């Protein structure tokens with residue numbers, strides 16, 4: 001394989017990554033200033049070396065929606081903003097299991113139980129805690145897919161209990177850089193989030209932690225967020241692109257405040273900074289990338305996807321997502337859940353024969369994982 005893109009900064013970085021070096025902030029800042037096509041080519045080389053040629057799909061359920069006391073400026077589920085979404089309490093273990101089985105049938109390798117909360121509190125809401133733990137047990141015992149959860153901030157004891165109940169992964173996004181975080185969230189600190197990630201990791205869970213692009217952050221903020229995640233050690237790096245929600249402080253725009261080349265550059269730089277993590281394309285891609293552009297992130301280093309619906313917006317059909325992977329020359333991961341991709345695609349065609357890849361609509365009320 002020829003490890004050259006024609007761009008010296010990118011080629012030097014690729015060679016160092018392939019030699020086992022970890023790139024640092026200086027490298028990241030130099031890289032993010034390079035052209036998108038060279039970065040994409042370099043990131044693709046690195047992905048080929050570190051990844052197995054598959055795209056890993058996960059899926060989530062919004063298990064408790066809205067009325068969150070926090071004020072995250074991108075989020076339709078905050079009680080601080082009037083976004084008109086449906087709110088409801090915890091769905092209960094059986095409904096969570098039903099959602100997990102649907103995700104399994106659609107090819108997800110991992111299923112995330114998400115609640116709209118600063119943190120599920122075992123001490124203050126023990127009944128709800130017990131129901132969530134029961135849901136984790138059910139999904140663990142009655143499906144073949146891995147169990148993930150996004151329950152907000154955790155104490156050390158809570159993290160230990162979740163791990164001992166068989167929770168494989170914990171999702172807790174840092175959203176943006178330490179510098180820009182206070183512009184987005186006023187009710188808790190960046191360090192609160194890092195503490196929870198460390199507790200989950202110390203308890204033995206793998207970490208899924210990422211960002212939202214297009215909230216007004218700078219390219220330097222994007223690099224700094226990725227460097228922060230290097231210090232934590234994550235196995236999955238979800239990249240959301242803001243889908244502005246009417247009623248939130250970021251809701252008065254048509255789309256995210258980031259161009260498509262900048263999205264691709266960021267994905268590529270994240271691959272170079274996190275060569276061994278799944279770089280996962282998540283919320284907002286349908287709104288910010290045209291149907292015929294959705295495969296491009298997978299040619300720029302991405303190797304993971306959040307498939308199915310988001311928290312309060314409709315996602316694409318999982319059959320469409322498989323076709324997008326295939327357009328980039330990749331195939332769905334089936335390491336945990338050995339599903340039949342052709343059956344998932346056929347189910348989509350049978351359900352809605354007129355829907356072309358990438359044309360699923362979003363009701364644009366909200367999105368994004370916690």
Ligand code: SF4
Nearest residue numbers: 068070072075078116
């Ligand atoms: S992102 Fe999570 S913590 Fe923040 S307002 Fe939304 S649900 Fe609450």
